[in-house]
Amino acid sequence: MNTENRTGNGRIAAALSRALSRIAPRISPLHTGVQPASDRLLSPVHMAPGRDEDETGRQYVLPPERPDVSLNELYGQFVDISSRDSDHSTHDPVDEGVVSSRQSIARPFTIATFPTELLVNIFALMSRNHPPVYPDLDNANRIRRLGWLVVTHVCRHWRHIAVGTPALWKYVDFSMGPVWVPLILARAHELPVMIRKDFSYDHWGNKRRFPSELEVLKAHLFHTRRLSFAGDPGQLTGALQSLDVPAPLLDHLHLYFLQTSLVPPWEFSPRPFFASQHPRLRSLSLSNFGFRWPINLPISGLVNLYIRFFVMGRYHLSHDLGGLLDLVESIPTLQFLHISELQVSGNGNAGLWHGHGVVKIPHLNRLQIDCGKYPFFGLINHIDIPPGASLDLSVKVDPLGPTRSVGIDTQAILTIVSKHMHTVTPIQTLFFKYEGGSGSRNTYWVVEVLAWGVCVEGDDGSAAPDETPVLRLAGDSLSVSPVVELPSQVCEALPLTFLRMLSVTSACWTSAQWTALFSRCSALEHVYAAKAAAVAFVRAVSPPGAEGLVPSLETVAITGLDVKARDYTDDKGTSRGDVLVAWLMRRKEKQMELRRLRLISCVVSPDQIAAISGFVGTIEVSKSRDLGH
Amino acid sequence: MPTIVSVDDSTVPGEGSSRLLLLVSSDNKHIVVEEDIMSRSRFISKQVEGFEATSQRHAILLPFSSFVLNKVIEYCSHYRGYYLLEDDPDAAPPGRSPVREWDQEFLDVDRNMLLRIIKAAHYLEIKSLVGSCARAIADMIRGKTTEEMREILGVENDFTPEEEHSPSSKCTG
Numbered sequence: 001m002n003t004e005n006r007t008g009n010g011r012i013a014a015a016l017s018r019a020l021s022r023i024a025p026r027i028s029p030l031h032t033g034v035q036p037a038s039d040r041l042l043s044p045v046h047m048a049p050g051r052d053e054d055e056t057g058r059q060y061v062l063p064p065e066r067p068d069v070s071l072n073e074l075y076g077q078f079v080d081i082s083s084r085d086s087d088h089s090t091h092d093p094v095d096e097g098v099v100s101s102r103q104s105i106a107r108p109f110t111i112a113t114f115p116t117e118l119l120v121n122i123f124a125l126m127s128r129n130h131p132p133v134y135p136d137l138d139n140a141n142r143i144r145r146l147g148w149l150v151v152t153h154v155c156r157h158w159r160h161i162a163v164g165t166p167a168l169w170k171y172v173d174f175s176m177g178p179v180w181v182p183l184i185l186a187r188a189h190e191l192p193v194m195i196r197k198d199f200s201y202d203h204w205g206n207k208r209r210f211p212s213e214l215e216v217l218k219a220h221l222f223h224t225r226r227l228s229f230a231g232d233p234g235q236l237t238g239a240l241q242s243l244d245v246p247a248p249l250l251d252h253l254h255l256y257f258l259q260t261s262l263v264p265p266w267e268f269s270p271r272p273f274f275a276s277q278h279p280r281l282r283s284l285s286l287s288n289f290g291f292r293w294p295i296n297l298p299i300s301g302l303v304n305l306y307i308r309f310f311v312m313g314r315y316h317l318s319h320d321l322g323g324l325l326d327l328v329e330s331i332p333t334l335q336f337l338h339i340s341e342l343q344v345s346g347n348g349n350a351g352l353w354h355g356h357g358v359v360k361i362p363h364l365n366r367l368q369i370d371c372g373k374y375p376f377f378g379l380i381n382h383i384d385i386p387p388g389a390s391l392d393l394s395v396k397v398d399p400l401g402p403t404r405s406v407g408i409d410t411q412a413i414l415t416i417v418s419k420h421m422h423t424v425t426p427i428q429t430l431f432f433k434y435e436g437g438s439g440s441r442n443t444y445w446v447v448e449v450l451a452w453g454v455c456v457e458g459d460d461g462s463a464a465p466d467e468t469p470v471l472r473l474a475g476d477s478l479s480v481s482p483v484v485e486l487p488s489q490v491c492e493a494l495p496l497t498f499l500r501m502l503s504v505t506s507a508c509w510t511s512a513q514w515t516a517l518f519s520r521c522s523a524l525e526h527v528y529a530a531k532a533a534a535v536a537f538v539r540a541v542s543p544p545g546a547e548g549l550v551p552s553l554e555t556v557a558i559t560g561l562d563v564k565a566r567d568y569t570d571d572k573g574t575s576r577g578d579v580l581v582a583w584l585m586r587r588k589e590k591q592m593e594l595r596r597l598r599l600i601s602c603v604v605s606p607d608q609i610a611a612i613s614g615f616v617g618t619i620e621v622s623k624s625r626d627l628g629h
Numbered sequence: 630m631p632t633i634v635s636v637d638d639s640t641v642p643g644e645g646s647s648r649l650l651l652l653v654s655s656d657n658k659h660i661v662v663e664e665d666i667m668s669r670s671r672f673i674s675k676q677v678e679g680f681e682a683t684s685q686r687h688a689i690l691l692p693f694s695s696f697v698l699n700k701v702i703e704y705c706s707h708y709r710g711y712y713l714l715e716d717d718p719d720a721a722p723p724g725r726s727p728v729r730e731w732d733q734e735f736l737d738v739d740r741n742m743l744l745r746i747i748k749a750a751h752y753l754e755i756k757s758l759v760g761s762c763a764r765a766i767a768d769m770i771r772g773k774t775t776e777e778m779r780e781i782l783g784v785e786n787d788f789t790p791e792e793e794h795s796p797s798s799k800c801t802g
Contacts, residue, residue, distance in 0.1 A: 130772065
């Protein structure tokens with residue numbers, strides 16, 4: 001073997017090879033990412049925290065998959081550098097690099113020695129998650145009110161990095177007062193900033209030695225990317241009118257109406273501002289607003305429109321749906337439309353709205369509607385949803401409507417969903433979620449169906465993909481029957497041929513529903529079931545023949561199941577653990593062995609774990625306990 | 630920068646499809662790891678790409694201990710084959726990723742270890758691990774006073790008394 005290294009020092013290399021061959025047998029942690037099931041079961045996965053650097057790392061075993069790997073043979077192929085430190089006579093640059101790097105490790109290790117970008121990364125997370133709150137107020141909580149800005153007072157190095165990184169100063173909240181706001185804007189230099197201002201409170205107070213807030217705003221509008229204003233319509237109108245300078249970078253404007261006076265919420269006239277130069281304005285959010293139609297906002301290039309209508313308690317302003325439809329129709333570039341809390345005048349459930357035709361939004365990518373039943377159907381019946389658009393539909397209990405249930409119109413929703421979901425990416429991940437609770441008037445139930453076009457099995461077996469679902473369907477009800485019926489109906493309506501991940505956390509899911517779904521989803525690979533749904537899952541897999549229902553199933557994650565309990569719907573009263581063992585055994589016999597079973601927060605005995613582990617590739621048990629009954 | 634020593638034989642015993650890498654820690658421990666596992670490290674990937682032309686085997690010297698290196702390898706092993714948003718340079722900006730439960734347990738270590746892991750992850754260019762560690766450190770010092778931050782992270786207060794007690798320092802940073 002030619003052991004001439006790139007420094008040309010063959011003598012050293014030969015000596016090092018000899019040295020390495022001596023030590024190789026005792027230093028051979030081989031990482032393959034695969035652990036035998038027994039190892040995972042019996043030993044903690046993590047190393048004990050807080051051990052010193054000098055302690056030996058975790059010992060790894062050679063996996064059975066690669067029995068022919070001889071570490072001595074492998075090490076023989078590498079040139080050892082382990083004893084280079086002892087031979088400094090060559091003054092080889094490579095050696096010096098080794099020695100230098102090792103000396104650097106020996107130095108005291110503190111965060112002060114961190115690379116700048118790591119500290120900036122940490123500060124950026126803090127600035128986003130721990131913003132300052134009224135830091136000029138002089139009280140006992142002053143330091144806590146500084147939020148992340150405290151890092152500028154820890155040491156010179158931190159202050160130097162924080163102050164010298166303009167990107168950390170892009171969030172500007174005028175509630176921080178006349179000292180901090182100009183300072184932050186100065187530190188941001190001319191990077192795009194995101195500004196928030198609540199006009200309902202004068203944070204400048206009587207500090208007249210400072211420029212007025214609007215003067216500061218106008219001076220920095222040229223590098224403002226996002227503007228959020230809150231106040232009553234009169235204040236907002238006045239503020240927007242005074243900002244008569246171009247905002248060439250502005251791409252998001254959020255206006256929030258605060259009920260601080262008796263000014264009617266429809267007295268909002270934003271035209272002067274919109275007539276200014278905002279060539280990049282793409283997103284407009286109007287929260288808590290009411291309108292006097294028609295409003296013709298010159299916002300034809302808008303991509304994202306969110307309108308949350310005024311609602312105070314049970315009081316809604318009724319709107320003419322035709323006005324809203326006209327507005328939507330006037331924005332042909334719209335891609336994301338979100339309408340919330342709309343209350344319409346008249347009966348929105350009946351046919352077309354006062355003769356208004358169906359509105360076409362050719363580029364619509366996502367439609368989100370959450371309001372009561374009548375406006376919901378009024379809108380959905382008047383918008384032509386383009387193929388492939390994702391839907392987020394939430395039908396709420398209508399406080400003013402005669403029917404407090406989604407049940408009556410379930411079929412109408414399902415017809416829309418059934419027709420539309422054949423035009424989107426094939427559904428690969430499907431979640432059913434249920435929640436129940438007590439409201440001010442009655443007990444309510446919420447059912448939520450989420451579907452994604454990608455398959456993701458999360459850390460805990462249930463985590464959702466980090467992207468927008470192609471379908472989110474939610475409804476709340478004061479009676480339980482729609483909640484029980486809806487999942488089955490949705491399953492029938494949706495195309496599930498390509499479903500690979502199914503997650504059910506439902507108190508109402510039955511074993512028959514599991515069986516029916518399995519028969520439709522032959523490509524299913526991952527199942528997550530929680531609590532009552534897990535009980536139903538065990539019942540569904542108990543009969544002989546059930547093992548063949550989902551041949552491609554690879555992983556099952558179960559949460560909150562008492563595996564030791566006996567299920568008395570079965571005449572024999574077999575424990576759930578026995579049922580699982582029998583099911584897994586039958587799958588293994590038919591060459592359909594489950595790759596992984598995860599039991600999370602379950603009641604399970606060591607004997608049951610041992611029995612199950614014989615018929616499954618890997619069993620992982622976490623946060624579980626053995627109650628001993 | 631690490632020191633890389635090369636030999637000419639590219640044949641690796643074993644029947645797996647992934648090649649093996651030899652990583653050498655600062656405490657002189659030799660760790661053999663499959664290349665697939667370490668592909669999450671952009672640093673290692675770039676090293677391996679650079680070596681492919683020479684058809685030689687390589688040992689990579691790393692300036693952190695085997696204990697830290699083992700933790701990093703444990704992380705990479707866990708996410709072997711997973712797509713993580715933060716590792717994609719074209720994806721969402723750092724810090725916008727979801728908090729993963731496994732990461733929280735994995736990083737439930739003492740301060741020194743956490744600092745060593747983030748430094749190693751930064752060196753190896755594993756963005757997802759850097760992000761998780763940064764989040765853990767940010768959580769650790771969130772809501773703390775300056776004195777508490779200094780104590781937690783072992784930072785020395787090098788402000789002069791005048792700077793420290795000056796109102797302008799407190800207010801204007």
